[in-house]
Amino acid sequence: MVKNLILWLVIAVVLMSVFQSFSPGESAKGQMDYTGFVQDVRRGDIREVTIDNQTISGVRRSGEPFETIMPFYDRDLMNDLVKQNVKTFGKKPEEPSFISQIFISWFPMLLLIGVWIFFMRQMQGGGGKGAMSFGKSKARLMGEDQIKTTFADVAGVDEAKEEVGELVDYLKDPTRFQKLGGKIPTGILMVGQPGTGKTLLARAIAGEAKVPFFTISGSDFVEMFVGVGASRVRDMFEQAKKAAPCIVFIDEIDAVGRQRGAGLGGGHDEREQTLNQMLVEMDGFEGNEGIIVIAATNRPDVLDPALLRPGRFDRQVVVGLPDVRGREQILKVHMRKVPIGDDVNAAVIARGTPGFSGADLSNLVNEAALFAARGGKRKVAMEQFEKAKDKIMMGAERKSMVMTESEKEMTAYxxxxxxxxGRIVPEHDPVYKVSIIPRGRALGVTMYLPERDRVSHSKQHLESMISSLFGGRIAEAVIYGDDMVTTGASNDIERATDIARKMVTQWGLSDKMGPLLYADEEGEVFLGRTASKTKHMSDETARAIDEEIKLLIDRNYQRSLTILKENIDILHTMKEALMKYETIDALQIDDLMARRDVRPPADWSNDDSANSGSSGDDTTKMDVNKNDDKDAGSAEDAPAK
Structure with a gap:
């Protein structure tokens, strides 16, 4: 900032000097026309004159000064002046100042240099560094006084905090470990899903230890020019050595640390050179004493094995999704920043948010605060947290969407x-809420809420999920006939087929196919190709897999059909409740399943029925691909391993 200010001051002084040198001097008094001047000379009224180019100034016989401009070169003027004995003086032309000469001669060159610097800065993405700083590190340094995050701000990952706790002790007192010959890990790899708090935990380590903190993303190393990334790695470690003891945090390291030689056509030269330089710096001939490298990724399976061996990233810290107690602690951390009502219970909210990461819970508290602000509340109550949870899990309500009564009725069925x-099949997650209010791309939502955090899924649970996914399509077929079934179940069919395929090809839950792996983690079936870790699969095996998947789907489809036919009266009653209230919760579903009168929702009044939905001929035609029904919270892509 100060350098820029000084530069602009210098430029302003130079410009003022140039303008002043070219600006005309102060005009003399007694300005007169040239014709009158010549006549005065011939009458003898002029005593002396000074000729400066075309400007003529002088003094009359009476002592009065004058000034005039010669419009053209007058040869007869000197004869008249000599004839009348007028003292005549000449003036030497003024030369421009030295600064003006330099500015005028160098201005085009300076302009070209400035344009060149501008385009060079644009090519390298700015960054505030010089035009020739391609090889300089883009790591951002935070001093020990700038980091305010501590372990008190990190909750729900107690095991991970214990793993990295000794790093803080080492940075504070290295001799305690060196006395016994122990070496602290030079590299820590934090592995976890997005939003679990890997970056927050790394910043908390630096905040607890009170050491400098370098932070950079893996993508910042790679540029369009080969060798730039390696240069940036060298520069980053040189800066870290000067600030040791310190922490270097590399976020999304999989952007530069992917396995070398993988894929068709070889690897990327620039990325591989950057990775090689990082390997050398982390395990070179010189020991980087006091430098701890922490990296974060959610794809440890794609990292190069040389990066994970002991001596480099020799310790992996898993930062997983928090359990119910961890979610309660995280909620309490974020609730410190907002005024909370007396009826808010963090434990209840934590039980109702299984699978939420730390970022999701932070978003939940923020959404609840926004709901309270829109309602003019002074504190965030439990009602706002319930609305925020529904919005995050099921999507934002689209009450402005126009649906006919027939469309609402079909959605309700x-x-x-x-x-x-979902309520009748065994080992299924309890139904939490059913709504026919359009949310996101779905016309209606059926939400299931697990009673506890699931770490694995049984075969019975997976088959129950397949049955419940087909419940919507079968209800349409039972009520309206097979010819009137809509496209609303396309997402249900996709998810049910995906679960069945994984049961057969990945999870070994098919008696006929046995406990063998027929597909990779991405679900690609090993058909007609040979891989390093797989065997060629015959056409007969592929046909058997398809038959087993269809058999699994058909079995659960028929089970769902039988359940709905046996409970057709509950199906009609639940449809009526949804048409009346639009959204029903677990207590109302209990009434319906017990064939009792349905109690109204706690927040429902008769005025709501006048504002709910629309009917008549004013309908909205939706794109078929956006008419899919999505049941929030009903299934995961794959069970935890």
């Missing part, structure tokens, strides 16, 4: 089919 089958 569809969601009721999901809910009834």
């Amino acid at each position: 569809h969601e009721a089919g999901h809910a009834i089958v």
Whole structure:
């Protein structure tokens, strides 16, 4: 900032000097026309004159000064002046100042240099560094006084905090470990899903130890020019050595640390050179004493093995999704920043948010605060947290969307089919809420809420999920006939087929196919190709897999059909409740399943029925691909391993 200010001051002084040198001097008094001047000379009224180019100034016989401009070169003027004995003086032309000469001669060159610097800075993405700083590190340094995050701000990852706790002790007192010959790990790899708090935990380590903190993303090393990334790695470690003891945090290291030689056509030269330089710096001939490298990724499977061996990233810290107690602690951390009502219970909210990461819970508290602000509340109550949870899990309500009564009725039957089958099949997650209010791309939502955090899934649970996913389509077929089934179940069919395929090809849950792996983690079936870790699969095996998947789907489809036919009265009653209230919760579903009168929702009044939905001929035609029904919270892509 100060350098820029000084530069602009210098430029302003130079410009003022140039303008002043070219600006005309102060005009003399007695300005007169040239014709009158010549006549005065011939009458003898002029005593002396000074000729400066075309400007003539002088004094009359009476002592009065004058000034005039010669419009052209007058040869007869000197004869008249000599004839009348007028003292005549000449003036030497003024030369421009030295600064003006330099500015005028060098201005084009300076302009070209400035344009060149501008384009060079644009090519390297700015960054505030010089035009020739391609090889300089883009790591951002935070001093020990700038980091305010501590372990008190990190909750829900107690095991991970214990793993990295000794790093803080080492940075504070290295001799305690060196006395016994122990060496602290030079590299820590934090592995976890997005939003679990890997970056926050790394910053908390630096905040607890009170040491400098270098932070950079893996993508900042790679540029379009080969060798730039390696140069940046060298520069980053040189800066870190000067600031040791310190922490170097590399976020998304998989952007530069992917396995070398993988894929078709070889690897990327620039990325591989950058990775090689990083390997050398982390395990070179010189020991980087006091430098701890922490990296974060959610794809440890794609990292190069040389990066993970002991001596480099020799310790992996898993930062997983928090359990119910961890979610409660995280909620309490974020609730410190907002005024909370007396009825808010963090434990209850934590039980109702299984699978939420730390970022999700932070977003939940923020959404609840926004709901309270829109409602003019002074404190955030439990009601706002429930609304925020529904918005995050099921999507934002689209009450402005126009639906006819027939469309609402079909959606109500569809969601009721999901809910009834989900309540009856064994080992299924309890139905939490059913709504026919459009949310996101879905016309209706059936939401299941697990009673506890699941770390694995049984075969019975997976088959129950398949049955409940087909409940909506079967309800439409039972009520309206097979010819009137809509496209609303396309997402249900996709998810059910995906679960069945994984049961057969990945999870070994098929008696006929046995406990063998027929597909990779991405679900690609090993058909007609040979891989390093797989065997060629015959056409007969592929056909058997398809038959087993269809058999699994058909079995659960028929089970769902039987359940709905046996409970057709509950299907009609639940449809009526959804048409009346639009959203029903677990207590109302209990009433319906017990064939009792349905109690109204706690926040429902008769005025709501006048504002709910629309009917008549004013309908909105939706794109078929956006008419899919998505049942929030009903299934995961794959069980935890």
